[in-house]
Amino acid sequence: MRSIEEHRKKIASLVENALAARGSYEHALEAGFQAGAILAERVVSALDLPPFDNSQMDGYAVNSTDLQAGPRVLDVAARIPAGHAPEPLVRGTAAPIMTGAPMPRGADAVVQIERADPARFLPEGGDQRVLLPGVEPGGFVRTRGSDIRAGDLLFAEGTVLGAAQWGSLVAAGVDTVRLVKPPRILLVSTGEELAESGVRLDPGKIYDANGASLSAALEAAGAQIEFERVGDSPEELLARVGRHPEVDLVVTTGGVSEGAYEVVREAFGDRGVTFGSVAMQPGGPQGWGHLSLDDLVVPVVCFPGNPVSALISFEAFLREPLLHAVARSLSRRESTAILAEGADSPPAKHQLRRGRLDGDGAVHFVGGPSSHLLHAYAQATHLVHLPVGVARVEAGDEVVVWALDE
């Protein structure tokens, strides 16, 4: 009798192989953004991101050489809202500019509005002037391509698309992607006693709980279900399985123990499927293997028919490899991690940095703290908490992280 651990490994390996060869399909982004989808092909950016130099702050776009000598009063030019192509900046003027708005030609820096005098945007019209401090070239400008460049790899094959990844694809001008197909599983409830829901029960019949509970469980684990219900005829069972040549895996319930009418054992036993006992309770009798059926060779997992046994068998053997195959972890959770590098943090703010837990077991920051680096976010595995009061963390510090693993 094999141990539960041994059988877990056996089934995990069988399921992993069964699902590794799944095909792919083309997905238009306008059709939706399902979290957890997996890229079947690498994707390159269609654009530079950001697509143009733009302001990181609400403030004034200036030519830094105008403020080289220190604070100076400049004439206020026309406002630059986001979403519009601005006029070139006239030297000696400052253009009110909004976050995300394109830098005008001739400007190379932004002075934040709170550093201007007056520290608010002036009404439009009239001859307005503003006193601005000195500024470094490039200050508060997000330069074109600083997140990613057109033609650069956006995401590798196998990337799991969560919220940040879908956002990045859209931002990068990607219209369609190839996605890995979800696992397709044929679920077969067996037993002469099983009746369809909604039909009046004849004597000796029961409704098919396994069909419902395993459908729910398998779908919740990311699979697409095809379903059959058969009685105690091995021929019928084989014929029904043969109707689903496209599935990746067949899961059966019932007919695997030592009685006189064990339909799964009778149908599959001579065709490559092994039946045996696992040292667990409930769920001891189990079947597994590759069913040879005419030209088909189908990976098969056979659970016992008692509803609790069937569902516990799913929990013990099938859920983890299925979630693994659809790249879902068991879940997001709060934990602590060791930093691979130090960082400054504004002590008045609770900073959430993007981090990546790498092979060395430590969290590396991904991208800077700047809030437009969505592509960097999409590489992150964790959000790293740098709470209020923290001005500096060092390599080796322990921090609280949120895993982004769903």
Added chain:
Amino acid sequence: MRSIEEHRKKIASLVENALAARGSYEHALEAGFQAGAILAERVVSALDLPPFDNSQMDGYAVNSTDLQAGPRVLDVAARIPAGHAPEPLVRGTAAPIMTGAPMPRGADAVVQIERADPARFLPEGGDQRVLLPGVEPGGFVRTRGSDIRAGDLLFAEGTVLGAAQWGSLVAAGVDTVRLVKPPRILLVSTGEELAESGVRLDPGKIYDANGASLSAALEAAGAQIEFERVGDSPEELLARVGRHPEVDLVVTTGGVSEGAYEVVREAFGDRGVTFGSVAMQPGGPQGWGHLSLDDLVVPVVCFPGNPVSALISFEAFLREPLLHAVARSLSRRESTAILAEGADSPPAKHQLRRGRLDGDGAVHFVGGPSSHLLHAYAQATHLVHLPVGVARVEAGDEVVVWALDE
């Protein structure tokens, strides 16, 4: 400036109230078994479960008085497979019976096949005899109604339907249930710079990453999304929100900071929505409240427009209350728990018992170890591991559990 914790509480409370009044809809079970659905009304069983006395084992159905005096050779009657109404048992005979098959009238116990001599089912036909040991009345019989009785409460209002619950509903002959509607959220991306995917970018425009990333995140958290994208016109924003009178919550991105074109702030600021700063980075500027719009009063959460800020705001403020509202925990995981009561376990088996973590912080067993008690399983919150080698656990023992909380 409020702390991230204060704002989390504020938004959690707002979202909780916003979603508490969701309506319900009728769901036919034949339409599917979505894990995580929530019952809007209690459900009673339409049947006794099991619906008839049946055998818990493969073996022989007998009248225990025939074996009162000890082991005895009995004539073998016709086989009783599952799914058929059997003939009454003739006294002095033993009927081969399969697991789940109805007990024949006149029989009150089952002798397991492995205790019979010969310990296997005999070929049908001919005058067969079998030596059977003494047996208690009721032995290895699952009596009608021992899981639940017709008319008994199957599940209370608010029950989350996972795999075991769906299976129980089907088993109990339930055809339709009323389910709580999923949260309906209007997501509004704002900003004159936002362009629709697939359209060529004009100068100064960017594709709308927030629309994609927040759609993905909100849907992954169980919400149904309606979507609008608007520029910098407050009137247009209000008109678009007014098109969605049925939503439970409005989530906006952009237009909440201190610039000159803050469309969300301008449109919502005089209508019941508060704008302020949270001591976090990124994501500092936030809005929240109840928007008064003609006859509508709509709960509103306003995130900043930078894509990282928007998504981190979702992570920090919206994900948990949303998951809570759709009764999804952050996830299933392995942990340890203290037993409220003792139990025996077959030491050669790894036993998985159903348990319920109750208010006292300890795990109580739910139902017995028997594998047909699916309704009991549906009450469980955890699977309790009693590994190989454990013959007995006591109240107060620490055990490994798997939470069944998805």
